[in-house]
Amino acid sequence: MFYQLKIAEEKDLGRLTDFVEKAGVSSDGVSEIIDYFVLMENGENEIVATIGVQPLNENGLLRSLVVSDKLKQAHILTLFQSIQTLAEKKGINHLFLVTNKEASVQFLSLMGFEEIDFKAIPKDLLTLEHMNGSLKEENAKIMRRTA
Structure with missing residues (x-):
């Protein structure tokens, strides 16, 4: 199967929100x-996969990762590499995410x-509703990648 990546545009908003909401993921603020x-x-x-980054100064919070079960790990890797490149082009130097899955x-x-550690989260990221909601999940772990 052939897959292609693209940066979302205004015309993609309806189908993007439908895609993430069908997976039970919030589309608030998209x-x-x-x-x-x-x-x-x-x-x-x-759309078979998506990921976004919510910018805040030089920091960004990865959010709304939704991946079709038909995709292989290599496709997910490509998706992550693409969002990292996009974030860097937009001046985001530190990417953060919250997960509760050890895998x-x-x-x-x-x-x-x-x-x-939770104490290392920049204070401005703690103002984001998406970050606060994710931190309340059981076994939540914070991860960071610096450009």
């Missing part, structure tokens, strides 16, 4: 940062993310 999302589409231009921690470590 419209304000639509050009901070990377989409992976199949040959029929259907994710291992995968993300291979991609250059490191687990950090």
Whole structure:
């Protein structure tokens, strides 16, 4: 199967929000940062994966990762590399994410993310609703990657 990556545009907003909401992921605030999302589409231009970064100064919070079960780990790796490149182009030097899955921690470590203590989270990131909601999840772990 052929897949292509693209940066989301305003015209993608409806189908992007539908895609993430079907997966049970919040689409709150997506419209304000639509050009901070990377989409992976199949040959029929259907979204099969997405990830976004919510910018805050030189920091960014990865959010709204939704991946079709048809994709392989290599596709997910490509998706992460694309969002990292987009973030760097937009002046984001530090990417943060919250996960509660140990398998994710291992995968993300291979991609250059490191687990950090809650005290190391920049205070401005704690003002983001998405960050606060994620931190309340059981076994939440914070990871960071510096450009």
